[in-house]
Amino acid sequence: MNLAILFGxxxxxxxxxxxxxxxxxxxxxxxxxxxxxxxxxxxFYSIHxxxxxxxxxxxxxxxxxPVLSLEQxxxxxxxxxxxxxxxxxxxxxxxxxADGEDATMASLFEFYNIEYIGPRKDASVMSxxxxxxxxxxxxxxxxxxxxxxxxxxxxxxxxxxFIIKPTRLGSSIGVSIVKSAEGLDYALDVAYEFDERLLxxxxxxxxxxYNVAGTMTKDGLIMSIIEEPQKEEFLDFDKKYLDFSRSDKxxxxxxxxxxKKELYAAFEKIYIPIFEGALIRCDFFVVDGxxxxxxxxxxxxxxxxxxxxxxxxxxxxxxxxxKKEIKVNYNYLHSIRSAKGKA
Amino acid sequence: MNLAILFGxxxxxxxxxxxxxxxxxxxxxxxxxxxxxxxxxxxFYSIHxxxxxxxxxxxxxxxxxPVLSLEQxxxxxxxxxxxxxxxxxxxxxxxxxADGEDATMASLFEFYNIEYIGPRKDASVMSxxxxxxxxxxxxxxxxxxxxxxxxxxxxxxxxxxFIIKPTRLGSSIGVSIVKSAEGLDYALDVAYEFDERLLxxxxxxxxxxYNVAGTMTKDGLIMSIIEEPQKEEFLDFDKKYLDFSRSDKxxxxxxxxxxKKELYAAFEKIYIPIFEGALIRCDFFVVDGxxxxxxxxxxxxxxxxxxxxxxxxxxxxxxxxxKKEIKVNYNYLHSIRSAKGKA
Numbered sequence: 001m002n003l004a005i006l007f008g009x010x011x012x013x014x015x016x017x018x019x020x021x022x023x024x025x026x027x028x029x030x031x032x033x034x035x036x037x038x039x040x041x042x043x044f045y046s047i048h049x050x051x052x053x054x055x056x057x058x059x060x061x062x063x064x065x066p067v068l069s070l071e072q073x074x075x076x077x078x079x080x081x082x083x084x085x086x087x088x089x090x091x092x093x094x095x096x097x098a099d100g101e102d103a104t105m106a107s108l109f110e111f112y113n114i115e116y117i118g119p120r121k122d123a124s125v126m127s128x129x130x131x132x133x134x135x136x137x138x139x140x141x142x143x144x145x146x147x148x149x150x151x152x153x154x155x156x157x158x159x160x161x162f163i164i165k166p167t168r169l170g171s172s173i174g175v176s177i178v179k180s181a182e183g184l185d186y187a188l189d190v191a192y193e194f195d196e197r198l199l200x201x202x203x204x205x206x207x208x209x210y211n212v213a214g215t216m217t218k219d220g221l222i223m224s225i226i227e228e229p230q231k232e233e234f235l236d237f238d239k240k241y242l243d244f245s246r247s248d249k250x251x252x253x254x255x256x257x258x259x260k261k262e263l264y265a266a267f268e269k270i271y272i273p274i275f276e277g278a279l280i281r282c283d284f285f286v287v288d289g290x291x292x293x294x295x296x297x298x299x300x301x302x303x304x305x306x307x308x309x310x311x312x313x314x315x316x317x318x319x320x321x322x323k324k325e326i327k328v329n330y331n332y333l334h335s336i337r338s339a340k341g342k343a
Numbered sequence: 344m345n346l347a348i349l350f351g352x353x354x355x356x357x358x359x360x361x362x363x364x365x366x367x368x369x370x371x372x373x374x375x376x377x378x379x380x381x382x383x384x385x386x387f388y389s390i391h392x393x394x395x396x397x398x399x400x401x402x403x404x405x406x407x408x409p410v411l412s413l414e415q416x417x418x419x420x421x422x423x424x425x426x427x428x429x430x431x432x433x434x435x436x437x438x439x440x441a442d443g444e445d446a447t448m449a450s451l452f453e454f455y456n457i458e459y460i461g462p463r464k465d466a467s468v469m470s471x472x473x474x475x476x477x478x479x480x481x482x483x484x485x486x487x488x489x490x491x492x493x494x495x496x497x498x499x500x501x502x503x504x505f506i507i508k509p510t511r512l513g514s515s516i517g518v519s520i521v522k523s524a525e526g527l528d529y530a531l532d533v534a535y536e537f538d539e540r541l542l543x544x545x546x547x548x549x550x551x552x553y554n555v556a557g558t559m560t561k562d563g564l565i566m567s568i569i570e571e572p573q574k575e576e577f578l579d580f581d582k583k584y585l586d587f588s589r590s591d592k593x594x595x596x597x598x599x600x601x602x603k604k605e606l607y608a609a610f611e612k613i614y615i616p617i618f619e620g621a622l623i624r625c626d627f628f629v630v631d632g633x634x635x636x637x638x639x640x641x642x643x644x645x646x647x648x649x650x651x652x653x654x655x656x657x658x659x660x661x662x663x664x665x666k667k668e669i670k671v672n673y674n675y676l677h678s679i680r681s682a683k684g685k686a
Contacts, residue, residue: 015675040671042415042454058676070413072385098669099454103464107450111385111442121446122475122511125468132469135478139492139540149482151616168465197482197616273494273540326441328383332358333401 001316003031004088006095006105008038012173013097016301018057020094023302025052030312034088037062038095044068044075070112092315093118093299101298102128117318119278119298126274127296130167130199137293140269144293145285150198154188161203164188166195177203208286209294210253212267213304215279217317221271223264224307228253246306262291270296276321279303344659346374347431351381352442355516359644360439361400366645367437368395373655377431380405381438387411387418413455435658436461436642444641445471460661462621462641469617470639473510473542480636483612487636488628493541497531504546507531509538520546551629552637553596555610556647558622560660564614566607567650571596589649605634613639619664622646
């Protein structure tokens, strides 16, 4: 399989996307890989495998690589005499945050008729916006933590301590835990800096968190082991950053069979309607024995490779949704013209 | 102002988009207009003003016009020797339904840094999906008709008669009124043909319907007169089609000042958070004196021109949202490299 890995993007998570791509270079080394870098000005570059290291990007050396443009069916590379078409079996969308997870890349790939692994447009918007995630979970009969939506207001009905989250940013950028009225103004300023709409959720001390990743393959839905991530109040940007370079196998969470079943059932309810074509990770909380969806990561750090036994086969056999074809026959325009007496 | 009007698209509403564009050619004749047609294969064509008629499209004659490609800042047209860049002040997205209203065009314009009039990505997905519209209205404190979401099921808890709607199609395609158990199977088959998720709503006989259009301009939010659309059980495709060529002024609905106020207030609540940059039309129901949002049209037929006194000025002064710039400084990659002892 010829797999192109697309990374970078005009996003706050630009750099962690580079780290994810470098991690996957090793994990997927048995496939024919090509690396396509999207810089912050939205230029695509074809990066040579041997130069897939941090230095190429931090020094700006990537600018010496060939520039690619989108065209129907793939990319093209300008040559001295003519353009060369560049084709792959599939592109893996590894752009975390804006561009990758906000429907932009999905739109581009669909518009240019390129097969891609990653969330589709509605799946992107649904998981990128934390409020829409709540509404979506509700529509799938999966519970979430209670919340309040603020759009400009500067107080919440939810009791301290609570968490403030911008509705539309990945990672933990702009997120604060507010323990008392004192810290509120500053936390609101920070969060409103990133988004006009904020989500307030009660801060649940010592909440149990479990992660499950999975994807639909030609052999059905494959789900990962269940991981209990290391305990921190919440992962800040630095910690999350390190998380994106993970490739060591983790240990399965030590939980009851019935809780496992519930977590897998909740993952399936979330995945089935709209996430086909993507490998996603769902982060769940368990509060008073109840499974609550916390977050959907439609492009998890380094694709959650460390959660799967045979990651390479999984990536190879992801099932992509079938596109409905719309055929225009101009019946209506013909009928208008005949009504007007024109042939 | 140089305004490009983009129409067509790979959508069930391809032909009504052509009709909308032809209508706007006359309504906006005092501006410098350019017409860009997107055919069902996603090729852009620059159509000469004099050929903006039904025949150009129904006969396939549009294929003789110059092909355009997207590039950073606008479009380019290939010439014999070199490519020519084509620039406008703004592009008006007039593609109804898929491509135009499903976040595809918004993504392309933002990716290629082109100023455009039309719904942004999240506004598109929110209004394209009828279930997400309900969730969004709820988040704006605007009421909607009660509903049930079906995903595969073939019965509803809502009593007959009810309406079945595919969640993600514009116009009235796939929509049926089901009066009794007899008609249910056929109506479900038709609707599931278009979407995996359906919305069921009680059919409210003789419901009062009112439409309001509006947009944010440099002088604030401008809202149209309130129209009471002509009564039909619901508009089928043919009737709606004719609606897209409307350009005659309508009469204002004969309603109380307090109801007017409520309708305008509801429009404002819906518009403000996410629709800046678009001229939208909200269709409201009034049931037992209560204002309920029925539908958001983020690209209404012929842009609802017939609802405004001075449509041309309105289009000229639409305020576009400011894009947040994301600057990547590679601090993280630098810090990794210094931790590893590399310069």
